Amino acid sequence: GQQVQQSPASLVLQEGENAELQCNFSTSLNSMQWFYQRPGGSLVSLFYNPSGTKHSGRLTSTTVIKERRSSLHISSSQTTDSGTYLCALEQDTEGADRLTFGKGTQLIIQP
Template structure:
C-alpha cells in the first residue's frame, strides 16, 4: 500500500516563530488532507489539497503531486497551535477508499 512519511517527528518552537512541516508519499494521489489533532484528540480539518497552494489565515499548504510531497506552513505560531499535525492520502491512489495517515508531527509552541 501507499506509504506516508512526515517530518520532523517533533518540533518545539517559541511563540511567534514560523514552521514548515513536510509530508512525502510513495505513489500518485488525487487527494491529500492535513489535520490538526488537538489535546482532546479531535481531528480538525485544515486543508483538502490534492495539488496547488491554499491559504487559511496563518496557515498555508502546498502540494506538488508530481513530486509526491506536501508542505504545511504555520506563521506567527501561537500556543493554541500545539498538537499533532497529520497528513493523509487515500489508501488506494484513486481516492475511493479510506485514508492512510503519516505518523504525524508533534508541535509544541512555548510562550
C-alpha cells in the same frame, strides 16, 4: 514500505516563529488532507488539497504531486497551535476512497 512519511516527528518553537511540516508520499493520490488534533480532541480537517497552494489564515498548504510532497506552513505561531498535525493521502483503490495517514508531527509552541 510506508507510503506516507511525515517530518519532523516533533518540533519545538518559540511563539512567533514559523513552522514548516512536511509530508512525502510514495504513491499516486487523489488528494492530500491535513488534520490537526489538540490533546484529547478530535481530528479536525485543515486542508483538502489535491494540488497547488491553499491558504487559511496563518496556515498554508502546498501539494506538489510530481515531487510527491505536501507541506503545511504555520506563520507567526501561537501557543494555541500546539498539538499533533497529521497528513493523510487520499487514494481511489479498489473502487473506494481511502486515507493513508502519516504518523504525525507533534508541535509544541512555547511562550
